[in-house]
Amino acid sequence: MTYEMIHSYKRKLKCLLTFVLFLLFISGFSAYQTARQYTIYVDAGMPILTGQTKQTYTQVESYTLPCTYVYDDELYTDERIVFQESTPGTKEVTVLSTYYNGTQEDQVILDSRILVEATPEIIHIGTKSRPLYTAPLDTLDISSYFGFRWNRLHEGVDFATPVGSNVYAAADGTIIRAETYGGYGLCIDIRHENGNITRYGHLSTAKVTVGDYVSQGDLIALSGNTGQSTGPHLHFEIRINDTAQNPLDYL
Numbered sequence: 001m002t003y004e005m006i007h008s009y010k011r012k013l014k015c016l017l018t019f020v021l022f023l024l025f026i027s028g029f030s031a032y033q034t035a036r037q038y039t040i041y042v043d044a045g046m047p048i049l050t051g052q053t054k055q056t057y058t059q060v061e062s063y064t065l066p067c068t069y070v071y072d073d074e075l076y077t078d079e080r081i082v083f084q085e086s087t088p089g090t091k092e093v094t095v096l097s098t099y100y101n102g103t104q105e106d107q108v109i110l111d112s113r114i115l116v117e118a119t120p121e122i123i124h125i126g127t128k129s130r131p132l133y134t135a136p137l138d139t140l141d142i143s144s145y146f147g148f149r150w151n152r153l154h155e156g157v158d159f160a161t162p163v164g165s166n167v168y169a170a171a172d173g174t175i176i177r178a179e180t181y182g183g184y185g186l187c188i189d190i191r192h193e194n195g196n197i198t199r200y201g202h203l204s205t206a207k208v209t210v211g212d213y214v215s216q217g218d219l220i221a222l223s224g225n226t227g228q229s230t231g232p233h234l235h236f237e238i239r240i241n242d243t244a245q246n247p248l249d250y251l
């Protein structure tokens, strides 16, 4: 191999290296172009090259709506009823994201289009206060009012009803009597949280025993014609501080 041949070979190698460097530069430059902006930050005296890129993309997302509450004067304050279940919807969202060194830094929603409408859960919240006492029978057919009768205080109200009618607790409370009690015949007394007592007389069957806790509207007995009674009826009393009140003022 002559000196000229070696020299020519070296020149060819130089050309090749220059070309490779050129390719590297081009690829670097195109990478540079994907970044809108380059900033030199100085950290501990060393310059760090930081690139910002922006990217726009469209995607389909599911979404939900917040629950809707409706105040309803048809419902009691302790009642909440779901009137409609929630269903998710879908929307097409176009987003512009800004990245710094591959980490998302900012996101702007450019456009949003609903594909399927979501429906919110709708809950009705009651506003009506629950009556302290509810009717002890399904139908109230008054046969004798509270008050003086033949010079004696009739301490409750009588509701005519066939023997075997359902008798319900007028309010939450604890059974303190479930026995035959003088002229009341088979009698149930319930003591309520406020200390008041409701009394149910002339029953045929007790469905509860002393110590049971009952809720308003629970079946406690079947009506009858026991004790001092001139026909099938329910005698119903409300006693406050052991003094009988007119039940019709409370029902």
Ligand SMILES: [Zn+2]
Pocket (backbone or CB within 6 Å): 144, 154, 156, 157, 158, 234, 235, 236
């Ligand atoms: Zn009576």
